[in-house]
Each structure stands twice: as structure tokens, then as C-alpha cells.
Amino acid sequence: MSAITPTTSSLPPLRRSGSMRRAGGRAWIIAVWAVTLFFLVNLAGIIGAVVTSSLGTRWLRAWLPAGWTLRWYGSAWSDFQLTQVLTATFEVVGAVVLLAGLIGVPAAYAMARRDFPGKRIVLLMFLLPLLVPTITYGIPLTTVLYQVGLGGSLSGVIAANLVPTVPFVILVMIPFIEQIDPRLEAAARVFGAGTFRLFVHVLAPLLAPGIMAALLLVLVRTLGMFELSFLAAGPTSQTLVVALYYGVFAAGVRPEQSIDAMAVIYMVTSLIWLLIALRFVNPTQIVGRSRR
């Protein structure tokens, strides 16, 4: 805007109305930033309230808790069996990241390099799981999982989480692969490399940053994936976010500070990976919808 305002305001016949417009324009800019700031302050308040509550002794009818303590973290750990929950969480997340990479990256390579009949339909099938809300397909999906005996098990949670993540890896990787000069692959082929050796020696090193970014995003998304894990999980296969849901749902059974301590543990686990991911990717990629 600043590059354009001088041009318009320097037109002599419109001077007076121009300055009025400029005042109106400035008020509008202030209003827009005020709305943005209000949103961010609320966001900070929401996160800050959880952290404050988890560190407070007693917090009733006041701005701040009466005193400060760390004991809620200990009690949350034993109340919510966080050792078991965290083990399950990392098993699920690890398996999903590994499988989504192993299945998604080769598929993305085929999609980027080959034209085959029905490619548009295949692309649509990879897009749909990202566009349809998880709860909409989660219920039929868990019905099928329960019928084949995977419902409530760790493998069921992993299988359910692969549905949005494999297409996500494919759609993130396709543009990365398209950037690589196909002559490099042709050269490797001339020297007798098969597809497997081509992957290991040529593509993997070139694609490492892209694969890293895609898999970190899968990690962050799987940690935060509530609906699918919730529908597919049984008592022993709860991930951290599902345990948090049950904690909040049954509020009153346990002290609120204990739930907040678990919320902080969840938040820290996600944020560490988010910070690492943000070194490799643009934040907008987390929204993860590929356009065009």
C-alpha cells in the first residue's frame, strides 16, 4: 500500500478528499491490526492460562494462583498413566512416519515422473482423504477396522492415521521431485542403476530436505490427530491427545491442575517437533492443502 498511496494522493484536484481518504485508510489499517492483535492476545491467553494453572497450587476467583508448585506434573504422570500413553504415542507416530515415508515417497515419484491412464482419478483419490473431514470417514473406517479385528489395537490406530498422511506425503513430495533434473536419473540408468539403486544413491540424497520436511509435518499432524486416533483407539492404545480429551471430558474426577499439566506435556511434545519442522518448511505448508 505504501508504494501506491503517494501516487494517488499527489493528484492535485483530489487533494482534500484525498487526505480524508487517507485518514479513513489509516483508520481501516488500524482496525485490521487491532482485530489481528485481539486474536493473538486471546490465543496467548488460552495457552497462558493452561501453563499458569498447571504451575499453581490453588487458583480460585483470582487473577493468579495462590502459590506455585511443580507437583501437578508428578501427579498427572501417575494419574493418567503417561508412561504407557507416551509409549503408545511414540509407537504410533514412529510407525506412521516410517510407513508414510516408505509408501508415499515412491508413489510421489511415480506420480511426478510417469503419465499413465487413470492418473487423474488416482490423484483425486489421493486428494479426497485430505479434503473430507476425518470424522466423516472415520466412522465408516473404524467400523471396517473393528470388523477385521484391528479396532482398539495399536495397529488399528496406525492404519487409521495412514489414511490422511500417505496422501499428504505424496502431495508434498510431487513438486520436490519435479524440480530434479530427469537427466540425472537418465545418467544413472545409463550406468546400469536399477530403480532401487537409483533411489538410494541419486534420489534419496537429492530429496533429503523434502523428505525431511514432509515427514516432520506428518509427525506434527499425527501427534495432533485427535478424531481418527480417538475413534480407532482402545484403552491400551490411547495417544496423548486422546488421553487429554478423556481427561478434559471427565473434568472433576481429577484436579484441574493435573489435567492442565498433562495439557502442557502434550503442548511441549508437539511444539518441539513443530519448531524443528519450521526450520525446514514454510508454516503455510502445515495447512497442507495443495492447490492446483
Place this chain on the structure above:
Amino acid sequence: MAVTEATGKRAKSWRENGLDGVTMLVAPALVLVVALFVYPFLYGLWLSFHPKAGGIFANYARFFGSAYQRSTIARTLGIALPATLVNLIAALPVAFRVRLMRRQRLITTLLVLPITLGTVLVAEGMLNFYGPQGWFVRTLSLAGLDAIGHLRLVHNYWGVFISLVITGFPFTFLLTLSYVTGIDPALEQAAATLGARGWERFRTIFLPLLAPGLAVTFCLSFVQAFAVFPSAVLLGQISGETRVISYAAYQAAFQKYDYSEASAIAMIMAAVQLALVVIVLAGRRLFYRGPAAGGKG
């Protein structure tokens, strides 16, 4: 492509079509999506027509016959549509300002936080922050409003609405921003050179070019909002004014163990989402569609 009898030639014509070893790398992913997405959806559709009792349409007849169940559609629309509109209308001017910033990354990072943390954590934070003794209500009463103990922002409609704004706005904003920055700035500069002012430039240049993108943004945001689940339970009145359709499906599946009825409700949910998307995208055709990126690519 000539049809030949010899199998050797058929293999060759397959290869000409691109169906070689590399193409087959797409197979595992395809099998996974078919087995865990396409098949469950079709199976769910089939199952919804095979109710525990009654004729093939019994599930649907029961859903639409009971006011308690039927009203979940209107109730969910009543939360999701206003929240999506508020998010889109707020996202547009903010995206136009952020587009001019050099350090966009800070603000986009901050906005990605609620998406990453997810609705459950936001719900727990909102129970503290917007609660009857929370910081928000306290600040309002500092400003002279008699809010403490009177203003209720959680465990009702507004709790769910606010949570859809907190987690939905960043999503809508980031999509809008990517559309807004995709428009060649030269188009706006040309209009400015010809004397068009801010509002005129927006109305005559940006809005027609953005309309298709905004339609897609609206659809994606709406579809997510319509599937609201954890916040309706944790921040609303799940047996009352915020009994949303996804909860009705969840109840059928995991409290009544009637997967047939649950599938029927899930299919109704998908149908409503699809209907709205079709309506919005049909309206999109009224606008210009074509390259807007200029030389930027």
C-alpha cells in the same frame, strides 16, 4: 495405439502407456487408500441400507423422522456457517495487510500454533481463559462491565463458536493468504496508475480474481467446521444446544453399537457437506476463471 493379439506386443503397448516398473511404485499407496478410504466409504454406504431392523431406508427414515436427530443438521449448520463466514470475512482484510509485510513468517508461525495444537488443547485452554472466573471475563470487568458471574462463554453455543474461530481462522487465513499473494502485483499497480483507489482496486481487480479461490477456501473451511466434534463435547452442551451431527454419529456407533445407523448418519453428514460445496462451487462459475498470476508463475 493398435490392439494386438501377441502378449509380447501387449506388454510393449503397456509400456508405451507408461505402465512400467516405476509406475507400479504408486500401487502400495493406491491399495492403502482404496482399502482404508474408498472401501470403508462404500461399505458404510452399503451398511447404511442394511439396518438392524426394518426396510432398506429404515435408518434414514428414523433419522429424519425424529426431531431430536433431524435437528442436528440445522444445529450444526447454525454453528458452522456463521463461524466460517466470520473467519473468511476477517481473514480477507488481514491477508491483504500481511501480503505487504516483509516478515510474514512470524505471523504465519503464530497462527499455525492453534492448528498444530489442535481442538482438544484449545478447548482445555478456553475452559480456563473464557471460564466464569477466567482472565477474559476479568478483563471485561476491569473495563467496567459487570461480567464476572454473568457472562457465560463456555458450555454453550458461544464456546463452540469461539473455538471454531480460534482453530478455524488460522486455517482460513493461511489459505486466503496463499490466494492473495498468488495475484500478480502488477495488475494492482496498473489499476493504481490509472487512478483507482483502494476500495475500487479491491472491488474491480482483486475480488473477481479472488472469487474462485475464496469459494474453495469457504468450502474447505466450512467442511471442517461442519465436522466439529471435540469442542462441541468439551465446550458446548452436548445433550442440548450443541448436539452436532458428528456426535449423533459417534453416539450411534460407540454407545448404541449400531454401526449401520452410525454409517447412515455419517453418509447424511457427507451429503450435507457435499451439497453445500456443490452449491458454492456452482456459484463460482459466475466469476472469471483463468490466469491471474501473470509472469510470477
